[in-house]
Amino acid sequence: MASAPVLDHRLAVPDDDTVAKAAEAVDILGRFLRDPAPLTATTLLLTAKGEDPTTIELPAPALHLLADILVQIANGHAVTVAPVHAELTTQQAADLMNVSRPYLVGLLEARKIPHRRVGNRRRVLLTDLLEYKRRDDTDRLAVASELAAEAQRLGFDY
Structure with a gap:
């Protein structure tokens, strides 16, 4: 796995389109996370290039973190992720x-x-x-x- 910088200083405040898409994703992901059954999610990734879809499994903590990130973006905030031990x-x-x-x-x-x-x-x-x-x-x-x-x-x- 490639090493990423601890903090990305190229942060940008999300534009209106990004905010709207994040808000929609928060709504969908929030409904999914409220269901007590799923502990992980299988996600199908599609590219605009028409390549074959890729399936990945996301653990529950990653889904909750993704939801938190999307909430911040939906509120118009720039976001960065850093390891706690950084x-x-x-x-x-x-x-x-x-x-x-x-x-x-x-x-x-x-x-x-x-x-x-x-x-x-x-x-x-x-x-x-x-x-x-x-x-x-x-x-x-x-x-x-x-x-x-x-x-x-x-x-x-x-």
Whole structure:
């Protein structure tokens, strides 16, 4: 099997036609996944070139992941897939978090996100990055809730 890059930086926001096709596929796949019986699916792939069809069997976890991917595309979002054990460069990690690389490096140097050095380069495990993002999102939500409660207490809610 060919090795793929950890993150594809050629991401593009899907166009209207792609969004519509993804939404239709989500509907069909969703109905299939709601049926408790199937654990795998046999899929027939057809090409526009008129070649002979190819049949593949997809395991249930792959079908659920495919459904998740299609939902994101149907919502107009660009999607990438990375192995959980992946090590990211600081630029890849910053891109994934939608922050600048210097800001991410600051988080690494402050030991807020675990990392390791490979020569003079830093590497971040995707799992560590996602855990930091989960904690940060939780903290932000708590602060926003506190601010909303304080605004309500002071009568600033409209």
